[in-house]
Amino acid sequence: MSYKAIYTYAWDLQEAGVPAAVDEFRRLGLDTVTVAGSYHAGKFLRPRGTRGKVYFPEDGTVYFHADPARYGTIQPLANSLLAEGDVLGELTRSDMATNVWLVLLHNTRLGMAHPESVVRNAxxxxYFYNLCPSAPDARAYAVALASDVTERYPVSGISLEAPGWTPYAHGFHHEFALLKSNAWLENLLGLCFCEHCLASAERAGIDARRLKAQIASDIEAYLESGIDYPADMAEAFWRADLAGDFELQSFLDFRCGVVTSLVGEIRDAVRADATVSVIPSVARPTAGAWYEGSDLPALAQTAGIIEACFYEASAERVSADLFDLQRRLRGAGKLRGILRPSYPDLASKTEFLGAVQALRNGGVEEVAFYNWGFLPQDNLAWIGDAMRELG
Incomplete structure (x- = not known):
């Protein structure tokens, strides 16, 4: 089975009915449904919704029947939709492949319930929205989640999102500050110095407590200075810190090792015939994934597949990101691409079709489109056009 996929949510599938949705996906030329198996909160506008246009999903829940015995201290929380039916089970009985999209560690509800396992700044x-990948209980939860869904359902594979540290600017709801942010400040605020990270980094030979104190001092001095870093200067200051501080470099390298080892544990625990792909970053372009702990070639070798979000505004930018990503991977693993055929990315049909062709020209045969419930009908039709052009 190839991977020509549509990303979607259980609530949209349940509203439309799985058979009707699968028929539509088939007409578009797709062969796989990538459905959220675990997800965080949100406020979503659904142009084609028939039971309302704005949807608030239940925070931090799972959309499959989990086995509590597989989990330790951190247990999955079942979404209430499961009382009405098992969408994932229905999908696996359809004639389309079913891939499960798991948001692993970006989970405010579980973070609030388990503060001993969340990211902590200097x-x-x-940061309750982010379970820390260094925390043993968080790692055990992530591994159990992935193995559970692949053992209990005959899914073709899983796509792992948020296996690492979420950047400071991509976190909570209704975020607010009365000062302008910048890359230097956000990058320092986004580093985790919880006890799990500190202990693990120290075992790796890093003086993490000194680094923590230094970063706290630098942030505090900046916040008290009355100075507002311009964006270009802030970026330069961050790059200079990276180049000039060996301890900071080592700490960021350590983070990559933590995430790679977690993905390795997941790959080992998951059913052998199920694929494992990693969505490595919320950053644009994809090269920024390292900050989240995503070592792109290491993850490709460990999981087997990198599923990259080419969320750019033109085919030209998609081509540039693809070229750079392939240069970084240097042949490791398989590369999939995710595109959004709509604003704020590929807002015209011409740009969208050009982006799909750019991925094909670059050797990317497996593609997915985000997200069925969000897309207007005309934009959905573009996907069918793209699949017909690709043959």
Whole structure:
């Protein structure tokens, strides 16, 4: 089975009915449904929704029947839609392949319930929206989640999102500050110095407590200075910190090792015939994935597949990101691409079709489109046009 996929949510499938949705996907020329098996909160506008246009999903829940015995301290929370039916089970009985999209560690509800396992900044402030990949209980939860869904359902594979550290600017809801942010400040605020990270980094020979104190001091001095870094200067200051501080470099390398080892544990635990792909970053372009702990070639070798979000506004930018990503992978693993055929990315049919062709020209045969419930009908039709052009 190839991978020509549509990303979607259980609530949209349940509303439309799985058979009707699968028929539409088939007419578009697709062969796979990538459905969220675990997800965070949101506020979503659904142009084609028949039971309302704005949807608030239940925060931090799973959309499959999990086996509590597989989990340890952190247990999955079942979404209430499961009381009405098992969408994932229905999909696996259809004539399309079913791939499960798991948001692993970006989970505010579980973070609030397990503060001992969340990311903490240099001041010790908890980031409840992000379970820390260094925390043993968080790692055990992620491994159990992936193995559970692949053992209990005959899915073709899983796509792992948020296996690492979410950047400071991509986190909570209704975020607010009365000062302008910048790359230097956000990157320092986004580093985790929880006890799990500190202990693991120290075992790796890094003086993480000194680094924590230094970063806290630097942030505090900046916030008290009355100075507002211009964007270009802030980016340059961050790059200079990276180049000039060996401890910071080592700490960021350590983070990549933590995420790679977690993905390795997941790959080992998952059913052998199920594919494992990693969505490595929320950053644009994809090269910024390293900050989240995503070592692209290492993850490709460990999981087998990198599923990259080519969320760019033109085919030209998609081509550039693809060229750079392939240069970084240097042949490791398989590469899939995700495109959004709509605003704010590929807002015209011409640009969208050009982006699909750019991926094909670059050797990317497996593609997915995000997201069925969000797309207007005309934009959905573009997907069918693209599949027909590709043959």
């Amino acid at each position: 001041f010790g402030d908890p």
